[in-house]
Amino acid sequence: MAIQKVTILEFAPTADEIWSIPYHNRDGYAHYDTESGLLSIMDTAHDAKLRPEIITTYAGGKATNVARVLDQLLTDKDDLDVQLVTFLPPSEGRLRELKPGSVRGFALLPSTPAGIYVQCLQIAGLYRVKPRFEVVAELAESDEMQTTRRCIELTLQEGGGSVNFSPRIVWSQKAAEAVQARVAEIARGADLIVMAGAPPVWTVYSGADLTRYSFYAKIMEVLEPNCQVSIDARGEYLRKCLIARRSPRFVFMNTEEFTDLSELWSASGGRPFPGIFLVHNENGCWVWDGKLPDGADPLSEAEHFPSLPVSRVCSTIGAGDAMHAGFLKEWAKGERLHRAVIYSQVVSAVSVSNEKATHGITVRAVNDRFQQIWQNDRLI
Ligand SMILES: Nc1ncnc2c1ncn2[C@@H]1O[C@H](COP(=O)(O)OP(=O)(O)OP(=O)(O)O)[C@@H](O)[C@H]1O
Ligand SMILES: [Mg+2]
DSSP: OOOOEEEEEESSOEEEEEEEEOOOSSSOOEEEETTTTEEEEOOGGGTOOOOOEEEEEEEESHHHHHHHHHHHHOOTTOOOEEEEEEEEOOOOGGGGGOOOEEETTEEEOOOOHHHHHHHHHHHHHOSSSEEEEEEOGGGOOOSSOBOSEEEEEEEESSSOOEEEEOOOOBOOHHHHHHHHHHHHHHTTTOSEEEEESOOOBOOOOTTOSOOTTTHHHHHHHTSOTTOEEEEEOOHHHHHHHHSSSSOOSEEEEEHHHHHHTHHHHHHHTTOEEEEEEEEEETTEEEEEEEEOOOSSSGGGGSEEEEOOOOSOOOOOTTHHHHHHHHHHHHHHHHOOHHHHHHHHHHHHHHHHTSTTGGGGOOHHHHHHHHHHHHHHHHHO
Protein backbone atom coordinates (compact mmCIF):
# COMPACT_ATOMS: atom_id res chain seq x y z
CA MET A 1 0.00 0.00 0.00
CA ALA A 2 1.38 3.38 -0.98
CA ILE A 3 2.57 5.59 1.85
CA GLN A 4 1.40 9.19 1.80
CA LYS A 5 0.60 10.05 5.37
CA VAL A 6 3.31 9.40 7.94
CA THR A 7 2.88 9.98 11.66
CA ILE A 8 6.02 9.95 13.81
CA LEU A 9 5.40 9.46 17.53
CA GLU A 10 7.62 11.15 20.12
CA PHE A 11 6.92 9.79 23.60
CA ALA A 12 10.12 11.09 25.16
CA PRO A 13 10.32 14.80 24.31
CA THR A 14 13.52 16.57 25.11
CA ALA A 15 15.31 19.84 24.76
CA ASP A 16 18.86 18.80 23.87
CA GLU A 17 21.75 21.06 24.71
CA ILE A 18 25.42 20.72 23.85
CA TRP A 19 27.76 22.40 26.31
CA SER A 20 31.46 22.74 25.87
CA ILE A 21 33.76 23.20 28.87
CA PRO A 22 37.34 24.42 28.76
CA TYR A 23 40.15 23.30 31.05
CA HIS A 24 40.47 26.23 33.36
CA ASN A 25 42.28 26.47 36.65
CA ARG A 26 40.43 29.41 38.02
CA ASP A 27 36.96 29.30 36.52
CA GLY A 28 36.45 25.59 37.06
CA TYR A 29 38.77 22.74 36.34
CA ALA A 30 38.12 19.56 34.42
CA HIS A 31 40.40 16.64 33.81
CA TYR A 32 39.85 13.84 31.34
CA ASP A 33 41.59 10.50 31.45
CA THR A 34 41.31 8.96 27.98
CA GLU A 35 42.38 5.53 29.15
CA SER A 36 39.71 5.05 31.80
CA GLY A 37 37.15 7.39 30.26
CA LEU A 38 36.83 9.21 33.56
CA LEU A 39 36.07 12.89 33.55
CA SER A 40 36.84 14.71 36.81
CA ILE A 41 35.33 18.06 37.59
CA MET A 42 36.22 20.14 40.62
CA ASP A 43 33.31 20.75 42.96
CA THR A 44 31.76 24.03 44.06
CA ALA A 45 33.15 23.68 47.58
CA HIS A 46 36.62 24.21 46.08
CA ASP A 47 35.44 27.43 44.62
CA ALA A 48 35.22 26.13 41.11
CA LYS A 49 32.37 27.21 38.90
CA LEU A 50 32.08 25.74 35.45
CA ARG A 51 31.45 28.22 32.70
CA PRO A 52 30.39 26.09 29.76
CA GLU A 53 29.77 27.57 26.37
CA ILE A 54 26.34 26.59 25.10
CA ILE A 55 27.06 25.33 21.61
CA THR A 56 23.56 24.51 20.47
CA THR A 57 20.05 23.75 21.65
CA TYR A 58 17.48 21.80 19.69
CA ALA A 59 14.49 19.49 20.04
CA GLY A 60 15.77 15.98 20.64
CA GLY A 61 14.44 12.49 21.13
CA LYS A 62 14.96 9.56 18.78
CA ALA A 63 11.67 10.02 16.91
CA THR A 64 12.24 13.77 16.66
CA ASN A 65 15.65 13.05 15.10
CA VAL A 66 14.04 10.93 12.40
CA ALA A 67 11.46 13.69 11.81
CA ARG A 68 14.14 16.36 11.55
CA VAL A 69 16.17 14.41 9.01
CA LEU A 70 13.03 13.74 6.95
CA ASP A 71 12.31 17.45 7.16
CA GLN A 72 15.75 18.19 5.71
CA LEU A 73 15.19 15.69 2.89
CA LEU A 74 11.72 16.67 1.75
CA THR A 75 11.28 19.07 -1.17
CA ASP A 76 8.37 20.58 -3.10
CA LYS A 77 8.42 17.52 -5.33
CA ASP A 78 7.54 15.12 -2.54
CA ASP A 79 3.91 14.70 -1.72
CA LEU A 80 4.60 12.94 1.55
CA ASP A 81 2.55 14.31 4.40
CA VAL A 82 4.60 13.87 7.58
CA GLN A 83 3.64 14.91 11.08
CA LEU A 84 5.59 14.63 14.29
CA VAL A 85 3.31 14.07 17.28
CA THR A 86 4.75 14.86 20.70
CA PHE A 87 3.03 13.92 23.95
CA LEU A 88 3.28 16.59 26.63
CA PRO A 89 2.08 17.37 30.15
CA PRO A 90 -0.72 19.87 30.83
CA SER A 91 -0.01 23.34 32.18
CA GLU A 92 -0.06 23.89 35.89
CA GLY A 93 -0.50 26.77 38.33
CA ARG A 94 -0.73 30.18 36.73
CA LEU A 95 0.19 28.80 33.33
CA ARG A 96 -3.30 27.31 33.20
CA GLU A 97 -4.41 30.78 32.16
CA LEU A 98 -2.34 30.55 28.97
CA LYS A 99 -4.30 30.38 25.74
CA PRO A 100 -3.22 28.19 22.81
CA GLY A 101 -1.08 30.07 20.32
CA SER A 102 -0.34 29.51 16.68
CA VAL A 103 2.86 29.64 14.65
CA ARG A 104 2.70 29.15 10.87
CA GLY A 105 -0.68 27.55 11.45
CA PHE A 106 0.59 25.06 14.01
CA ALA A 107 -0.99 25.12 17.44
CA LEU A 108 1.32 25.84 20.35
CA LEU A 109 -0.43 24.50 23.43
CA PRO A 110 -0.37 25.47 27.09
CA SER A 111 1.88 23.03 28.94
CA THR A 112 4.58 23.19 31.59
CA PRO A 113 7.48 25.59 30.93
CA ALA A 114 9.55 22.63 29.70
CA GLY A 115 6.63 21.46 27.55
CA ILE A 116 6.35 24.88 25.95
CA TYR A 117 10.11 25.03 25.40
CA VAL A 118 10.08 21.71 23.56
CA GLN A 119 7.20 22.90 21.37
CA CYS A 120 9.08 26.07 20.48
CA LEU A 121 12.22 24.13 19.59
CA GLN A 122 10.30 21.69 17.41
CA ILE A 123 8.37 24.40 15.61
CA ALA A 124 11.58 26.34 15.03
CA GLY A 125 13.36 23.29 13.65
CA LEU A 126 10.75 21.89 11.27
CA TYR A 127 9.71 23.29 7.90
CA ARG A 128 8.02 20.52 5.94
CA VAL A 129 7.23 18.07 8.71
CA LYS A 130 4.24 19.29 10.70
CA PRO A 131 4.67 19.45 14.45
CA ARG A 132 1.59 18.42 16.38
CA PHE A 133 1.31 18.47 20.14
CA GLU A 134 -0.87 16.28 22.27
CA VAL A 135 -1.33 17.47 25.81
CA VAL A 136 -2.47 14.53 27.93
CA ALA A 137 -3.93 15.23 31.38
CA GLU A 138 -2.45 12.00 32.78
CA LEU A 139 1.06 13.22 31.89
CA ALA A 140 0.88 15.90 34.61
CA GLU A 141 4.32 16.18 36.20
CA SER A 142 4.68 15.31 39.88
CA ASP A 143 7.31 13.95 42.25
CA GLU A 144 6.88 10.54 40.63
CA MET A 145 6.47 11.68 37.06
CA GLN A 146 8.93 13.24 34.66
CA THR A 147 7.28 13.71 31.31
CA THR A 148 9.62 16.18 29.62
CA ARG A 149 13.35 16.59 29.99
CA ARG A 150 16.52 18.35 29.01
CA CYS A 151 19.43 16.24 27.85
CA ILE A 152 22.87 17.73 28.14
CA GLU A 153 25.93 16.63 26.25
CA LEU A 154 29.04 17.97 27.95
CA THR A 155 32.04 18.09 25.65
CA LEU A 156 35.59 19.04 26.52
CA GLN A 157 37.07 21.81 24.44
CA GLU A 158 40.55 20.34 24.48
CA GLY A 159 41.39 16.69 24.33
CA GLY A 160 37.99 15.44 23.19
CA GLY A 161 35.75 13.37 25.40
CA SER A 162 32.13 13.96 26.26
CA VAL A 163 29.52 12.88 28.79
CA ASN A 164 25.82 12.76 28.27
CA PHE A 165 23.10 13.47 30.82
CA SER A 166 19.84 11.94 29.65
CA PRO A 167 17.16 11.82 32.34
CA ARG A 168 14.59 9.12 31.81
CA ILE A 169 11.01 9.98 31.02
CA VAL A 170 8.95 8.54 33.87
CA TRP A 171 5.22 7.92 33.41
CA SER A 172 2.56 6.18 35.47
CA GLN A 173 0.44 3.23 34.40
CA LYS A 174 -2.48 5.59 33.88
CA ALA A 175 -0.36 7.88 31.74
CA ALA A 176 0.75 4.98 29.55
CA GLU A 177 -2.84 3.85 29.08
CA ALA A 178 -4.01 7.37 28.28
CA VAL A 179 -1.25 7.84 25.71
CA GLN A 180 -2.04 4.50 24.09
CA ALA A 181 -5.71 5.53 23.79
CA ARG A 182 -4.69 8.90 22.35
CA VAL A 183 -2.50 7.23 19.74
CA ALA A 184 -5.47 5.16 18.57
CA GLU A 185 -7.31 8.45 17.87
CA ILE A 186 -4.55 10.42 16.22
CA ALA A 187 -3.23 7.59 14.06
CA ARG A 188 -6.52 7.31 12.19
CA GLY A 189 -5.92 7.77 8.50
CA ALA A 190 -2.14 7.40 8.77
CA ASP A 191 -0.47 5.00 6.33
CA LEU A 192 2.66 4.63 8.44
CA ILE A 193 3.49 5.12 12.11
CA VAL A 194 7.12 5.61 13.13
CA MET A 195 8.38 4.71 16.60
CA ALA A 196 12.02 5.00 17.64
CA GLY A 197 14.13 4.75 20.77
CA ALA A 198 13.25 3.41 24.19
CA PRO A 199 9.77 4.10 25.54
CA PRO A 200 9.30 5.82 28.93
CA VAL A 201 9.42 3.78 32.14
CA TRP A 202 6.70 3.40 34.78
CA THR A 203 5.76 1.25 37.74
CA VAL A 204 3.40 -1.34 36.37
CA TYR A 205 0.13 -2.13 38.18
CA SER A 206 0.13 -5.73 39.17
CA GLY A 207 -1.50 -7.78 36.45
CA ALA A 208 -1.43 -4.98 33.88
CA ASP A 209 -0.30 -6.10 30.46
CA LEU A 210 0.71 -2.65 29.24
CA THR A 211 4.32 -2.41 30.39
CA ARG A 212 7.23 -0.47 29.02
CA TYR A 213 8.34 -3.69 27.30
CA SER A 214 5.00 -4.34 25.62
CA PHE A 215 4.29 -0.66 24.92
CA TYR A 216 5.23 -0.60 21.22
CA ALA A 217 3.55 -3.95 20.56
CA LYS A 218 0.40 -2.66 22.28
CA ILE A 219 0.49 0.55 20.29
CA MET A 220 0.52 -1.57 17.13
CA GLU A 221 -2.62 -3.35 18.33
CA VAL A 222 -4.67 -0.14 18.41
CA LEU A 223 -3.79 0.95 14.87
CA GLU A 224 -6.11 0.56 11.91
CA PRO A 225 -5.53 -2.65 9.93
CA ASN A 226 -3.95 -0.91 6.93
CA CYS A 227 -1.60 1.25 8.96
CA GLN A 228 2.03 0.09 8.67
CA VAL A 229 4.71 0.55 11.33
CA SER A 230 8.38 1.41 11.08
CA ILE A 231 10.36 0.81 14.24
CA ASP A 232 13.87 1.40 15.56
CA ALA A 233 13.99 -0.06 19.05
CA ARG A 234 16.16 -2.49 20.92
CA GLY A 235 15.90 -5.67 22.99
CA GLU A 236 12.65 -6.57 24.62
CA TYR A 237 10.77 -3.55 23.22
CA LEU A 238 11.39 -4.89 19.75
CA ARG A 239 11.13 -8.61 20.55
CA LYS A 240 7.58 -8.11 21.79
CA CYS A 241 6.70 -6.45 18.47
CA LEU A 242 8.17 -9.32 16.48
CA ILE A 243 6.20 -12.00 18.31
CA ALA A 244 2.95 -9.98 18.38
CA ARG A 245 -0.10 -10.76 16.29
CA ARG A 246 0.60 -7.69 14.25
CA SER A 247 4.00 -7.14 12.67
CA PRO A 248 5.98 -4.01 11.93
CA ARG A 249 6.62 -3.44 8.25
CA PHE A 250 10.12 -1.99 8.68
CA VAL A 251 12.59 -2.83 11.44
CA PHE A 252 15.83 -0.88 11.89
CA MET A 253 18.64 -1.87 14.24
CA ASN A 254 22.38 -1.83 14.49
CA THR A 255 24.35 -5.07 14.64
CA GLU A 256 24.76 -4.85 18.41
CA GLU A 257 21.00 -4.63 18.87
CA PHE A 258 20.66 -7.46 16.36
CA THR A 259 23.04 -9.69 18.35
CA ASP A 260 21.08 -8.99 21.54
CA LEU A 261 18.17 -10.83 19.93
CA SER A 262 20.18 -13.78 18.62
CA GLU A 263 18.07 -16.29 20.54
CA LEU A 264 15.03 -15.07 18.70
CA TRP A 265 16.73 -15.51 15.35
CA SER A 266 17.94 -19.01 16.26
CA ALA A 267 14.42 -20.03 17.20
CA SER A 268 12.72 -18.38 14.24
CA GLY A 269 13.68 -20.96 11.64
CA GLY A 270 13.68 -18.19 9.03
CA ARG A 271 9.91 -18.22 8.98
CA PRO A 272 8.06 -15.87 6.66
CA PHE A 273 7.56 -12.40 8.10
CA PRO A 274 5.51 -9.65 6.47
CA GLY A 275 8.18 -7.01 6.88
CA ILE A 276 11.65 -5.82 5.98
CA PHE A 277 14.61 -5.93 8.37
CA LEU A 278 17.49 -3.51 7.98
CA VAL A 279 20.49 -4.20 10.20
CA HIS A 280 23.44 -1.85 10.02
CA ASN A 281 26.83 -0.87 11.31
CA GLU A 282 29.78 1.12 9.99
CA ASN A 283 30.50 -1.64 7.46
CA GLY A 284 27.13 -1.71 5.81
CA CYS A 285 23.54 -2.78 5.86
CA TRP A 286 22.05 -6.29 5.84
CA VAL A 287 18.52 -6.68 4.53
CA TRP A 288 15.86 -9.39 4.87
CA ASP A 289 12.65 -9.00 2.94
CA GLY A 290 9.73 -11.22 3.89
CA LYS A 291 11.40 -13.54 6.37
CA LEU A 292 12.97 -13.49 9.80
CA PRO A 293 16.74 -13.77 10.14
CA ASP A 294 17.70 -17.36 10.85
CA GLY A 295 20.33 -19.53 12.49
CA ALA A 296 23.65 -19.06 14.21
CA ASP A 297 25.20 -16.82 11.57
CA PRO A 298 22.15 -14.95 10.29
CA LEU A 299 24.03 -12.04 8.69
CA SER A 300 25.56 -14.40 6.13
CA GLU A 301 22.14 -15.05 4.63
CA ALA A 302 21.03 -11.47 4.25
CA GLU A 303 21.50 -9.26 1.25
CA HIS A 304 24.48 -7.07 2.07
CA PHE A 305 25.00 -3.46 1.00
CA PRO A 306 28.49 -2.20 1.93
CA SER A 307 28.66 1.28 3.47
CA LEU A 308 29.62 4.09 1.16
CA PRO A 309 33.16 5.36 1.55
CA VAL A 310 33.42 8.62 3.46
CA SER A 311 36.46 10.83 3.30
CA ARG A 312 36.28 11.80 6.97
CA VAL A 313 34.17 10.51 9.85
CA CYS A 314 33.20 13.54 11.94
CA SER A 315 30.31 12.25 14.05
CA THR A 316 28.34 9.03 13.92
CA ILE A 317 25.71 10.26 16.37
CA GLY A 318 22.28 9.74 14.86
CA ALA A 319 23.65 7.96 11.76
CA GLY A 320 21.06 5.23 12.28
CA ASP A 321 18.24 7.78 12.57
CA ALA A 322 19.47 9.37 9.35
CA MET A 323 19.27 5.96 7.62
CA HIS A 324 15.77 5.41 8.94
CA ALA A 325 14.56 8.77 7.60
CA GLY A 326 16.33 8.32 4.26
CA PHE A 327 14.89 4.88 3.74
CA LEU A 328 11.32 5.98 4.44
CA LYS A 329 11.56 8.97 2.13
CA GLU A 330 12.80 6.94 -0.81
CA TRP A 331 10.57 3.94 -0.11
CA ALA A 332 7.49 6.15 -0.14
CA LYS A 333 8.39 7.29 -3.65
CA GLY A 334 7.99 3.93 -5.28
CA GLU A 335 8.56 1.04 -2.89
CA ARG A 336 11.84 0.08 -4.59
CA LEU A 337 13.85 -1.68 -1.95
CA HIS A 338 17.37 -1.45 -3.40
CA ARG A 339 16.95 2.19 -4.24
CA ALA A 340 15.64 2.95 -0.76
CA VAL A 341 18.55 1.11 0.92
CA ILE A 342 21.18 2.88 -1.17
CA TYR A 343 19.46 6.21 -0.61
CA SER A 344 19.42 5.57 3.17
CA GLN A 345 23.15 4.83 3.05
CA VAL A 346 23.82 8.06 1.21
CA VAL A 347 21.94 9.97 3.90
CA SER A 348 23.95 8.32 6.68
CA ALA A 349 27.22 8.88 4.80
CA VAL A 350 26.41 12.60 4.46
CA SER A 351 25.51 12.63 8.15
CA VAL A 352 28.73 11.04 9.44
CA SER A 353 30.98 13.10 7.22
CA ASN A 354 29.97 16.59 8.34
CA GLU A 355 30.63 18.33 11.61
CA LYS A 356 26.98 19.00 12.38
CA ALA A 357 26.09 15.30 11.99
CA THR A 358 22.35 14.86 11.27
CA HIS A 359 21.88 18.63 11.44
CA GLY A 360 24.25 19.10 8.52
CA ILE A 361 22.38 16.84 6.08
CA THR A 362 21.17 18.67 2.99
CA VAL A 363 18.93 17.24 0.30
CA ARG A 364 21.30 18.60 -2.31
CA ALA A 365 24.35 16.77 -0.97
CA VAL A 366 22.29 13.59 -0.65
CA ASN A 367 20.76 13.79 -4.11
CA ASP A 368 24.09 14.59 -5.81
CA ARG A 369 25.79 11.61 -4.20
CA PHE A 370 22.83 9.34 -4.83
CA GLN A 371 22.74 10.33 -8.49
CA GLN A 372 26.40 9.41 -8.94
CA ILE A 373 26.04 6.06 -7.24
CA TRP A 374 22.76 5.03 -8.72
CA GLN A 375 23.93 5.75 -12.26
CA ASN A 376 27.17 3.87 -11.64
CA ASP A 377 25.20 0.92 -10.32
CA ARG A 378 22.99 0.95 -13.35
CA LEU A 379 26.02 0.87 -15.68
CA ILE A 380 27.52 -2.25 -14.08
N1 LIG B 1 32.38 5.06 11.06
C1 LIG B 1 31.58 5.05 9.99
N2 LIG B 1 32.08 5.11 8.72
C2 LIG B 1 31.26 5.10 7.65
N3 LIG B 1 29.92 5.02 7.72
C3 LIG B 1 29.37 4.95 8.93
C4 LIG B 1 30.15 4.96 10.14
N4 LIG B 1 29.32 4.89 11.18
C5 LIG B 1 28.07 4.83 10.67
N5 LIG B 1 28.09 4.87 9.32
C6 LIG B 1 26.93 4.82 8.41
O1 LIG B 1 25.74 5.04 9.15
C7 LIG B 1 24.93 3.88 9.17
C8 LIG B 1 24.24 3.76 10.51
O2 LIG B 1 25.21 3.76 11.52
P1 LIG B 1 25.14 2.86 12.83
O3 LIG B 1 24.86 1.44 12.44
O4 LIG B 1 26.34 3.15 13.62
O5 LIG B 1 23.82 3.49 13.51
P2 LIG B 1 23.26 3.41 15.00
O6 LIG B 1 24.21 2.61 15.83
O7 LIG B 1 21.85 2.97 14.93
O8 LIG B 1 23.33 4.95 15.40
P3 LIG B 1 22.25 5.86 16.18
O9 LIG B 1 21.35 4.93 16.94
O10 LIG B 1 23.10 6.75 17.03
O11 LIG B 1 21.54 6.65 15.14
C9 LIG B 1 25.87 2.73 8.81
O12 LIG B 1 25.22 1.62 8.22
C10 LIG B 1 26.81 3.42 7.83
O13 LIG B 1 26.20 3.51 6.54
MG1 LIG C 1 20.21 3.32 16.19
